[in-house]
Amino acid sequence: MFYTCGPNEAMVVSGCGRAPPLMIAGGRVFVIPCIQQIQRITLNTLTLNVKSDKVYTRHGVPISVTGIAQVKIQGQNKEMLAAACQMFMGKSEGEIANIALETLEGHQRAIIAHLTVEEIYQDRKKFSEQVFKVASSDLVNMGIGVVSYTLKDVHDDQDYLSSLGKARTAQVQRDARIGEAQFKRDAVIREAHAMQEKVSAQYKNEIEMAKAQRDFELKKAAYDVEVNTKKAESEMAYQLQVAKTKQRIEEEKMQVQVVERTQQIMLQEQEITRREKELEAKIRKPAEAERYRIEKLAEAERLQLIMEAEAEAESIRMKGEAEAFALEAKGRAEAEQMAKKAEAFKGYKEGAMVDMLLEKLPLMAEEISKPLCAAQKVTMVSSGGSEVGAAKLTGEVLDIMTRLPSAVEKLTGVNISQVNPHD
Numbered sequence: 001m002f003y004t005c006g007p008n009e010a011m012v013v014s015g016c017g018r019a020p021p022l023m024i025a026g027g028r029v030f031v032i033p034c035i036q037q038i039q040r041i042t043l044n045t046l047t048l049n050v051k052s053d054k055v056y057t058r059h060g061v062p063i064s065v066t067g068i069a070q071v072k073i074q075g076q077n078k079e080m081l082a083a084a085c086q087m088f089m090g091k092s093e094g095e096i097a098n099i100a101l102e103t104l105e106g107h108q109r110a111i112i113a114h115l116t117v118e119e120i121y122q123d124r125k126k127f128s129e130q131v132f133k134v135a136s137s138d139l140v141n142m143g144i145g146v147v148s149y150t151l152k153d154v155h156d157d158q159d160y161l162s163s164l165g166k167a168r169t170a171q172v173q174r175d176a177r178i179g180e181a182q183f184k185r186d187a188v189i190r191e192a193h194a195m196q197e198k199v200s201a202q203y204k205n206e207i208e209m210a211k212a213q214r215d216f217e218l219k220k221a222a223y224d225v226e227v228n229t230k231k232a233e234s235e236m237a238y239q240l241q242v243a244k245t246k247q248r249i250e251e252e253k254m255q256v257q258v259v260e261r262t263q264q265i266m267l268q269e270q271e272i273t274r275r276e277k278e279l280e281a282k283i284r285k286p287a288e289a290e291r292y293r294i295e296k297l298a299e300a301e302r303l304q305l306i307m308e309a310e311a312e313a314e315s316i317r318m319k320g321e322a323e324a325f326a327l328e329a330k331g332r333a334e335a336e337q338m339a340k341k342a343e344a345f346k347g348y349k350e351g352a353m354v355d356m357l358l359e360k361l362p363l364m365a366e367e368i369s370k371p372l373c374a375a376q377k378v379t380m381v382s383s384g385g386s387e388v389g390a391a392k393l394t395g396e397v398l399d400i401m402t403r404l405p406s407a408v409e410k411l412t413g414v415n416i417s418q419v420n421p422h423d
Helices: 078-088 093-113 117-122 124-142 160-348 350-373 386-412
Strands: 002-015 018-030 036-042 046-056 062-073 144-155
Touching: 002 078, 018 078, 036 078, 046 093, 062 078, 062 093, 062 117, 062 124, 078 093, 078 124, 078 144, 093 124, 093 144, 117 124, 117 144, 124 144
Parallel strands: none
Antiparallel strands: 002 018, 002 036, 046 062, 062 144
């Protein structure tokens, strides 16, 4: 079976299956009838009127104190709720309030006994804080929290507080009378001082006026002197300024003349420059152009000659290389021919040599006959010794014939003396 409760009360379910008991503050719970039990405890705020009548203070003065306290069971704190359930379960709200009231009153009495009337009366906030602090530490063990505590009233039956008020009232009245007398005295003194200051101020004012008049006259005289001086200086300055102005005008005229002369010089210089440029454009520039043209033509001709020389040298070099190549080819061909002939000579031996000798004989004869061909004229004179001349001629012919074999050997490389004619 379900049970519910509002936020201002708590439910405690005990019995079978509920060990320890279940505490619910504002909510619902399922209870098994007959074997489980549900109980409720209030969480409402309780207002307590804490009265302490005729409690003796530290100085033995009996006073009555009334305070207002707001207390409640703390349902959100599980430990405090468990303590409150143990302390107040099954009790009514009035019984709970009475227990809390008795506890607060006891603490209030204890604190009153440790303070004086003046401390309680004059510093109510301090008294309230002490009661709140001491009562909270004790009530929290019961699961009750003190929300607030305020001192409402303090009175006594011995007129102690009224006497304190009368004394304070008398003191205030005395201070008021003294203050009034002092104020009146101060007013008279201040009035006398004010009158004295008025007279002094009047005399001082007259003195100041006299001084001001004197200063005025002195300043006026000084100003008059200064004004006259300034007038004289102004007149002199005017004349000086006129002279300076005339001088400045003359200087300006001179400056104008200088500027005009400068302009003329500049015009002359520009004319000279124009003529120089004209001369340069008409004479110097064409001459320089002609010189430049001639130089370029000479340079082109020089480059042409250089290129022609280089081309000719390259042609000669290539021609020489071609001739050298031709000679090299011809030499290689002759060398091959000679090698082949040498091979043939090796095969034919002396017969080949004889054949080569016969081929060379015409050349040999030509070589031998060259000295005789060089003779323009041969004259033979006989003076009876013809035999001697003939013998001399025959000796020359024999000498030629004796040199013939050596010439043949030089031409052919063959030793003729070793050749057998019969071969």
